[in-house]
Amino acid sequence: MSNVIGLNEFAGLANSALTCWLCQKPASTRAIFCHHCGTVQPVRDIDHFARL
Numbered sequence: 001m002s003n004v005i006g007l008n009e010f011a012g013l014a015n016s017a018l019t020c021w022l023c024q025k026p027a028s029t030r031a032i033f034c035h036h037c038g039t040v041q042p043v044r045d046i047d048h049f050a051r052l
Helices: 006-013
Strands: none
Touching: none
């Protein structure tokens, strides 16, 4: 069950310092698209249910 994360860890992931690969602006771990430029983001290591 190593892919299950707790709520505190999840909150940290949502606010992490990831950036969009195209525009280099901050992007959420859960985001499928960049909220600034609309580019599809690469798949991140996160539980699929947490992504929803």
